[in-house]
Amino acid sequence: MLKNAFLTLLSLAIAVVGGGGSVWYALKLQDGVGAIRIGQWTAFPDIGTPTADPYSKARVAREGVLALGQAEGLSFIAERDSGGEQLKRQCAYKIAGGFPTARFWTLYAADRSLGVIETGKPRLAALQSYQVLREADNSVIISVGSRPAPDNWLLTSGAGGMYFVLTFYDTPIASSTGLSDVTLPQIQKVGCNA
């Protein structure tokens, strides 16, 4: 009798803890269901639309996100550099390459909640395409770090994990047909302040 009760309780405990925990874990992952990966960049083109998968819908409801519409733009998030290592705020990076067609784009360094990181200075940890200098082939090279750099400099500061958020506004790639042959810039690590 006692054994039966114990087994029943064990089943219920596994069901509730396992089921609830797996949902929590699936929603925590940055790179969840419905993601499109291009190099180190991840986007959720369907997030916030009525056709989104249940995981995206749950994420929208839990985090209170108001996702960009297709006529507005598309955001890509990078969590790792091209060597596969987690991005860190104490490291310097070089973001280089061509950017897909868009009216303009913005790039910012974000913390875990995807808000822009606090630099403690008047300069924001953000850049936009109207203010960058371009190479002869129209590609852009951006230096990321806490030390000022010539040409395009994205200021970061502090220590800990970091994300890059690259958003294209009024762009044909936001309608999913354009996404297949898009290339995005590479993120190379330059060095770290130990």
Add this chain to the structure above:
Amino acid sequence: MRSLLHAVLLGLLGGGIVHIIVLLLVPEFSERDAWSRLAMASDLYKMTRLDAEAGGAPVVKSVDPLFYAAACRFDLAEGMVRVKAPGKVPFWSISVYDRGGHNIYSFNDRSATAGVLDTVVLTPAQMIEVRKNLPAELQGAIFVEAPIAEGMFVIRSFVPDDSWKPIVSRFLEQSSCELQDF
């Protein structure tokens, strides 16, 4: 031993069922979704700034730092809602969301007549009524048909650099979101 294995397997199966149920119930019961956050910040038909610039923590997060944004909640059951904002800014875009935060419709300044923000959100039934006799002051407006009752409206506007901050702020502060009589 057999019965222990049996219990664990049954637990895993139940875990799968619980996973699906919890996942589908999260949107229903979330008190942290965008609508609830906006409802705590302001009333229906009131434009609320979403960026931190207006003071205090941002109401809805993950707004681009180079953007200012404002939102208002509306209820189409009470009538159609008209949103207007005067002035020229480098870029603005509009999204209409339903109660659950799903993006129903979006457009940007290139879609508007002369880049002026003037739009009306209404249900298909209200659209039929409006089509019968279009008032003169609505002739330049963009009509968005949304088969919803409660919803949200977000204006996002690009701030290329500091010199644009007062202009974009004024653009959003002068924007209006009001119940339109018809």
